[in-house]
Amino acid sequence: MGIAHRDGVDIYFEEHGPADGPPLLLVNGFTSQVVAWEQEFVDEFVAAGFRLITFDNRDVGLSTKTDGPAPALGETPPYTVADMASDGMAVLDALGIDRAHVVGASMGGMIVQRMAIDHPDRVLSLTSIMSTTGDRTVGAPNPEAMTALITPPPTEREAYLDQTAANWRIFSGPHYDEARSRARGARSYDRMFHPKGAAFQMAAIMADGDRTAALANVRCPTLVIHGRVDPLVGLSGGEATAAAIPGAELLVLDEMGHDVPLPLIPEIVGAIAKVAARA
Numbered sequence: 001m002g003i004a005h006r007d008g009v010d011i012y013f014e015e016h017g018p019a020d021g022p023p024l025l026l027v028n029g030f031t032s033q034v035v036a037w038e039q040e041f042v043d044e045f046v047a048a049g050f051r052l053i054t055f056d057n058r059d060v061g062l063s064t065k066t067d068g069p070a071p072a073l074g075e076t077p078p079y080t081v082a083d084m085a086s087d088g089m090a091v092l093d094a095l096g097i098d099r100a101h102v103v104g105a106s107m108g109g110m111i112v113q114r115m116a117i118d119h120p121d122r123v124l125s126l127t128s129i130m131s132t133t134g135d136r137t138v139g140a141p142n143p144e145a146m147t148a149l150i151t152p153p154p155t156e157r158e159a160y161l162d163q164t165a166a167n168w169r170i171f172s173g174p175h176y177d178e179a180r181s182r183a184r185g186a187r188s189y190d191r192m193f194h195p196k197g198a199a200f201q202m203a204a205i206m207a208d209g210d211r212t213a214a215l216a217n218v219r220c221p222t223l224v225i226h227g228r229v230d231p232l233v234g235l236s237g238g239e240a241t242a243a244a245i246p247g248a249e250l251l252v253l254d255e256m257g258h259d260v261p262l263p264l265i266p267e268i269v270g271a272i273a274k275v276a277a278r279a
Contacts, residue, residue, distance in 0.1 A: 004087070016042050045272075059194065059198075085114040106130050116218045125278065126221070130258050133212045141234065146232070155195075173261065174257070
């Protein structure tokens with residue numbers, strides 16, 4: 001574990017797996033901390049031989065929190081998805097890594113897309129999971145999922161875990177596991193409860209706009225993974241991402257919602273390993 005520094009921002013990171021393995025930067029989604037990744041997912045990457053690097057985005061976990069009030073709708077946010085992508089590059093710099101495979105889920109998919117756009121010399125391969133291009137006409141959530149996403153969490157621990165479990169029941173799809181959802185919520189709550197950060201991250205997402213035209217210039221091997229029953233980022237978001245990037249492969253998983261379910265982890269990591277091998 002360590003701290004990367006960039007323009008007054010501290011980014012907490014962790015490493016897993018062999019130091020001489022191909023580096024792979026795994027980027028979290030909206031309000032998600034490094035402890036939100038299931039251990040089985042981490043272990044599968046390590047078993048595949050990767051030097052896996054995870055980090056807390058700004059405004060979650062042990063990374064820097066933004067001061068002041070959250071920007072109102074239409075106001076310029078204090079940072080953007082592009083800044084969050086540069087934070088990931090700072091993590092690579094802190095580790096002395098020139099180039100890495102980048103994998104991101106949900107908001108993390110947006111961040112790794114921006115890495116490939118803004119830092120093409122640093123990205124060996126790109127995998128965007130359950131994400132979208134920023135084009136508001138694709139990837140729309142269903143109303144129930146969007147309401148669950150933006151509803152402020154309770155501050156009391158048990159109430160927070162109850163809401164977390166209820167939300168993931170909506171997000172996860174057919175492989176929903178209540179016990180694991182509660183355990184994931186408990187890890188996050190006990191490590192760092194910082195609900196204020198959600199507004200800053202959402203503002204960064206909204207300000208990034210449509211990446212479709214810029215994605216046409218991405219030239220690294222690319223994989224897009226999406227769940228057919230994703231209620232939070234509709235399948236059309238993944239389809240549009242794959243269509244925007246020349247040569248991108250699209251993997252649609254019928255039993256996947258807006259989550260990485262345990263039974264599908266071997267297939268997901270195997271597909272990522274294959275696209276990485278093309279780099």
